[in-house]
Amino acid sequence: xxxxxxxxxxxxxxxxGSVSAAVSRYVDIPAPERARLIAKIEAARPDDMVAIxxxxxxxxxxxxxxxxxxxxxxxxVCDDVIRDxxxxxxxxxxxxxxxxxxxxxxxxxxxNVSRVQRIGGGGPGGARTAGSQPAPAAFGSAAQxxxxxxxxxxxxxADALAxxxxxxxxxxxxxxxxxxxxxGGTFGTGKLPTTDTTPSSPVPxxxxxxMLGAGFAVLLAARLGVKARRRxxxxxxxx
Numbered sequence: 001x002x003x004x005x006x007x008x009x010x011x012x013x014x015x016x017g018s019v020s021a022a023v024s025r026y027v028d029i030p031a032p033e034r035a036r037l038i039a040k041i042e043a044a045r046p047d048d049m050v051a052i053x054x055x056x057x058x059x060x061x062x063x064x065x066x067x068x069x070x071x072x073x074x075x076x077v078c079d080d081v082i083r084d085x086x087x088x089x090x091x092x093x094x095x096x097x098x099x100x101x102x103x104x105x106x107x108x109x110x111x112n113v114s115r116v117q118r119i120g121g122g123g124p125g126g127a128r129t130a131g132s133q134p135a136p137a138a139f140g141s142a143a144q145x146x147x148x149x150x151x152x153x154x155x156x157x158a159d160a161l162a163x164x165x166x167x168x169x170x171x172x173x174x175x176x177x178x179x180x181x182x183x184g185g186t187f188g189t190g191k192l193p194t195t196d197t198t199p200s201s202p203v204p205x206x207x208x209x210x211m212l213g214a215g216f217a218v219l220l221a222a223r224l225g226v227k228a229r230r231r232x233x234x235x236x237x238x239x
Contacts, residue, residue: 001078001079002077002079005070005072005078005082005155006082006149007082008082009152010083010107010109013076013112013155013159014072015110016073016074017074020038022071023104024038025071026069026102026115029099033102037102041113046096048061048095048098049094049096050105052107057094057116061118061119062119063103063119064119066117067083067105067114068081068116069114069115070115071112071113071114073155073159074162075162075166076159092108094108095108096116096118098118102115103116
C-alpha cells in the first residue's frame with residue numbers, strides 16, 4: 001500500500017491481477033457485497049458509465065472527484081491518486097459498479113480497480129449533500145499540498161518488491177565454496193558438506209610385500225643352484 005500516487009500517466013501501470021483479488025482487499029466492504037461486486041465486474045454489468053476528468057467524475061449519478069485505493073501492477077495499491085497534471089479537456093471513460101454505499105470504478109484504459117464515492121442526486125443536475133463534494137479548485141489545491149506522489153516508476157518498483165516479498169524463498173540453494181566449485185546445502189542447519197575420504201587407488205595389504213619378497217628369494221635360490229651345478233660339471237667336460 002502506497003499512501004499517494006500520481007495518475008498523471010493513465011495506462012502506464014495497468015492492473016494485472018484478478019478482479020477477485022482486487023475486490024477482496026477492500027475488507028471494510030461486507031463479504032456478500034464484495035461477492036456481488038466481483039460478479040458484476042466479471043460479467044461487465046456496470047451501474048453507470050462515467051467520464052473521469054481532471055476535476056471530477058461525470059455520469060448519471062454524482063460522484064466525489066476523489067479516486068482512492070487504486071490497484072497498480074500485480075499487488076500494489078495506492079490510497080490516494082492525484083491527476084492534477086491532466087489537461088482540463090482530458091476525459092477517460094470508466095465503469096462504476098455499486099452495492100449499497102460501496103462503489104468501485106474501473107477505468108477502461110488500465111483496468112485499475114479503484115474506489116469512488118457516489119453522493120446524493122440521480123444525475124449531474126441532482127441535489128448534493130451539503131459539504132459532501134469539494135469544489136474542483138479545493139480538490140486541486142488539496143492535491144498540491146500532498147507529499148510528493150509516487151511516480152509511475154516508483155509504483156512499478158513497489159509492485160516488483162511486493163511480488164518478490166510474496167515469492168517463497170527456496171529451501172535449498174547452491175553457493176560457491178572458497179576452495180572452488182559449487183556446494184549444495186541448506187542454510188541455517190549448521191551442517192557442513194561431507195568430504196569423500198576414499199583414496200583414488202587401493203592401498204596394498206600388509207602381507208603383500210612379504211609375499212613378493214618370498215617370491216624373489218625363491219627365484220634367487222633357483223638361479224644360484226643352476227650356477228653351482230654348472231661350475232661342478234665344468235671340470236668333467238674338460239677331461
